[in-house]
Amino acid sequence: MNTNDYLSDAQADLLARQVAAQLDQSLRDLPHDISERLRAARTRAVAARRQQVPVLATGLRLQKGTLVLEGGPDKMRFWGWMGSVIPLIALVLGLFVIHSLQNDWRADELASVDTALLTDELPPTAYTDPGFLRFIRAGSTEAAPTSATAD
Amino acid sequence: MASDSELTDFLKSVEKRAFKRSLYHVRDEDAALDIVQDSMMKLAEHYSDKPANELPMLFQRILSNTTLDWFRRQKTKNALFTNFSQFEADDSTEDFNLLDAHRISEGNEQVESAQRTVERHQSIQEIETEIQKLPARQREAFLLRYWEELDVAETAAVMGCSEGSVKTHCSRAVQALDKALKAKGLTS
Numbered sequence: 001m002n003t004n005d006y007l008s009d010a011q012a013d014l015l016a017r018q019v020a021a022q023l024d025q026s027l028r029d030l031p032h033d034i035s036e037r038l039r040a041a042r043t044r045a046v047a048a049r050r051q052q053v054p055v056l057a058t059g060l061r062l063q064k065g066t067l068v069l070e071g072g073p074d075k076m077r078f079w080g081w082m083g084s085v086i087p088l089i090a091l092v093l094g095l096f097v098i099h100s101l102q103n104d105w106r107a108d109e110l111a112s113v114d115t116a117l118l119t120d121e122l123p124p125t126a127y128t129d130p131g132f133l134r135f136i137r138a139g140s141t142e143a144a145p146t147s148a149t150a151d
Numbered sequence: 152m153a154s155d156s157e158l159t160d161f162l163k164s165v166e167k168r169a170f171k172r173s174l175y176h177v178r179d180e181d182a183a184l185d186i187v188q189d190s191m192m193k194l195a196e197h198y199s200d201k202p203a204n205e206l207p208m209l210f211q212r213i214l215s216n217t218t219l220d221w222f223r224r225q226k227t228k229n230a231l232f233t234n235f236s237q238f239e240a241d242d243s244t245e246d247f248n249l250l251d252a253h254r255i256s257e258g259n260e261q262v263e264s265a266q267r268t269v270e271r272h273q274s275i276q277e278i279e280t281e282i283q284k285l286p287a288r289q290r291e292a293f294l295l296r297y298w299e300e301l302d303v304a305e306t307a308a309v310m311g312c313s314e315g316s317v318k319t320h321c322s323r324a325v326q327a328l329d330k331a332l333k334a335k336g337l338t339s
Binding site: 012016017023026029035046048049050 | 155158159162163166167168170171180184187188191192194195196271272274275278282293296297298300321322325326328329332338
């Protein structure tokens, strides 16, 4: 290639701008159906955006004697996040409280059984003696007719 | 966050240029329209929370990526089927441009002479042809840098390459265009 054919930076920039200007001109000549299809595509895109980002008000404000809805997607995002996190925290706390209460009730129950056994005149080892168990059973069968005659 | 009207205005300002840019790459009007529509939908659906001043860069990037996706899909499709449709698309595009040139020239007769209109259309068409002949990366760099008027850093960000590569691509593209347009007598 001849070195004279090579454009300087300024010449290259000028040529590029001229070509870009010509391309801009070509935009004016776009056929009507293409312009219409582009317009339809644009409308569809903006409509899709509207469906995706519903503008919801989070509060009311008085402005020049008129009530104005305020707040929008940013606030909604925060409250939406809070709305999902708060019930979750409440659920975890509730489960924890139920668990600890059940532990307390179980401990109380065991303690009352232990207390009854230890404070009774009869020693707890007596319930492991087979002769004593037979005595209790015989006693309950004898006691039943007695109570019946008493009635 | 860009409002609906800001988004509409922005899309209105870029849609024709985006269509042409895609058309230079894919050389198929329907595909170019699909690419522009997909890009608009992606911008509206995924980046609607971005401020209005970020939309141009985002859109250019989305458009480039959507065009690349189209080429990837075409490559897969062509690997499976014969590429008759590709030839048909090329032919229809060229026919369409010629017909359009005639149709539009009729409407512009009052403004400029028929001969001048035809010359202008021919000149634009020659330039468009030469732009389509450029290698894809050179064409992309040239269009982003000079037509979309992005700076070197922005062009590099959209193309996902270094600033040095952008400068090289642009320089080669301009030199190639100069040579081709000189050969056709369009520049001195």
